Amino acid sequence: MEHLINQRVKNIEISGIRKFFNLVSHMDDLISFTIGQPDFPTPEHVKMAGIEAIKKDFTSYTHNAGTIELRKAACDFVEKKYDLHYKPESEVIVTMGASEAIDIAFRTILSEGAEVILPGPIYPGYEPIIRMMGAVPVHVDTQENHFRFTLELIKPYITDKTRCIVLPYPSNPTGVSLSEEELREMAAFFREKDIFILADEIYSELTFDQPHKSIASFIKEKTIVINGLSKSHSMTGWRIGFLFAPENITRHILKVHQYNVSCANSIAQKAAYEALTTGMDDAITMRKEYLARREYVYRRLISMGLAVVKPDGAFYFFIKIPDFIPLNSFDFALLLVKKSKVAVVPGSAFSDYGEGYFRLSFACSMETLKLGLDRIEQFLQDEKKITLT
Numbered sequence: 001m002e003h004l005i006n007q008r009v010k011n012i013e014i015s016g017i018r019k020f021f022n023l024v025s026h027m028d029d030l031i032s033f034t035i036g037q038p039d040f041p042t043p044e045h046v047k048m049a050g051i052e053a054i055k056k057d058f059t060s061y062t063h064n065a066g067t068i069e070l071r072k073a074a075c076d077f078v079e080k081k082y083d084l085h086y087k088p089e090s091e092v093i094v095t096m097g098a099s100e101a102i103d104i105a106f107r108t109i110l111s112e113g114a115e116v117i118l119p120g121p122i123y124p125g126y127e128p129i130i131r132m133m134g135a136v137p138v139h140v141d142t143q144e145n146h147f148r149f150t151l152e153l154i155k156p157y158i159t160d161k162t163r164c165i166v167l168p169y170p171s172n173p174t175g176v177s178l179s180e181e182e183l184r185e186m187a188a189f190f191r192e193k194d195i196f197i198l199a200d201e202i203y204s205e206l207t208f209d210q211p212h213k214s215i216a217s218f219i220k221e222k223t224i225v226i227n228g229l230s231k232s233h234s235m236t237g238w239r240i241g242f243l244f245a246p247e248n249i250t251r252h253i254l255k256v257h258q259y260n261v262s263c264a265n266s267i268a269q270k271a272a273y274e275a276l277t278t279g280m281d282d283a284i285t286m287r288k289e290y291l292a293r294r295e296y297v298y299r300r301l302i303s304m305g306l307a308v309v310k311p312d313g314a315f316y317f318f319i320k321i322p323d324f325i326p327l328n329s330f331d332f333a334l335l336l337v338k339k340s341k342v343a344v345v346p347g348s349a350f351s352d353y354g355e356g357y358f359r360l361s362f363a364c365s366m367e368t369l370k371l372g373l374d375r376i377e378q379f380l381q382d383e384k385k386i387t388l389t
Helices: 007-011 016-024 044-055 068-082 097-109 127-132 151-157 180-190 247-261 266-276 283-303 329-340 366-388
Strands: 092-095 115-120 136-141 162-168 196-200 223-228 241-244 316-320 357-361
Touching: 007 127, 016 329, 044 266, 068 092, 068 241, 068 266, 092 097, 092 247, 097 127, 097 162, 097 196, 097 223, 097 241, 097 247, 115 151, 127 136, 136 151, 151 180, 241 247, 283 316, 283 366, 329 357, 329 366
Parallel strands: 115 136, 115 162, 162 196, 196 223
Antiparallel strands: 092 241, 223 241, 316 357
C-alpha cells in the first residue's frame, strides 16, 4: 500500500539531528552533545502544580485555545519580559509545544507555490512542513555574515511569491541573535509588504549579552510569534507552546489547531500557569549556568584553533570543521564517535549551508563538557598528526 502514501510525505526525511542521535546512542561510554534538551529538571513547584491538577481531576478538555487563566499568564509574561501586547481572549493559542505552533501557522498561511525565506543554516523543523504544504523553502546563506539573517541578505530573494520570512532567534544551531537595530530596519521594510513574519523565539529566555527583543514589538500586525516552555523552564516533555498573533490571524490558525489536537494537555496547562506566574524568573538560574558553560566551551574551542562564532543565546556552538580533516560533516561526526566516543550533530542536518560544520550542545554538566572537550581536543591532535605524516 506504500504507493498510495502522500508523495510529499514520502519525500521528506527524519530530522538529521535525530537520525544521527539514533545511529550512535546505543554506544557505551558515549558523551553526547547532540540533542537540545536542557539538563536541568523541571522546577519542583511546576511539577507539583501538575500533580495537583491530576489529584483535582483537571483531566478534561479545555477551551481550544487553552484555559483563559493560562492565556492571561502567557500574555502577561511576554508583556513584562519583551514589551509585547496581546489580548488573552483572542490573540494567543496554547499549543502542543512550539513545534505544533509552527505547523499550524504554516498550514494556515501557506498555499501551493508560496515561497518561504529562511536563513541557512537553520533548525530542520521548518522545511518539511513547508514542502508538505506544496510551498517552496528558499534558503539564504548567512555564513559570510556571521550567521546573521539581515535585511540586506533577504532582499534579493523576495519575489511576488514570497509569503513568509522565518526569523528563528536566538538561533538553533548557531546561537546567534539579531540586534534591535537590525529588527527595526527589517520591520520598516516589511511594513509595506504583504508578507508574514514567523518569529520563532523559543530560546528568548536564554540570551547572554543583551535582552531578547522581538520583531513583533515593531511590526505586530504581520508577525506570528512562536514561544514555549521547553527551553526556558526545562519542560520539553510537557509539550506546551504558545502562538501569538493579531486576532485576524489567530482566528484562522485556531481552526487548524482545533482539528489538529482539540486543545493542549490540560494537566500540562496547569503546570504551565505555575511556570509563567510563580516561576516567571525560573530561567535566570539556568541562564547563569549556561553562560558559565558558554565561556568555558568558547575558551576551549578557541584554544583548539577552531573557527566559531560566539553564541548570543540558546545553548549551542556551530563549529567549522578544520581544513586538515577532508570529510563532509556526517563522516566527520561519525569518525569522531568511532575514535573518541563523542557525538555531535553534523552541520548538514541544518540545510546545505550547514555543511562543513558541526553543532555542539552545551546543555550538560561542566564535568561532562570537560571530558568531552578533552576527547575532541585529542581527536583533533591525532588527526592533524595523520595529515602531516
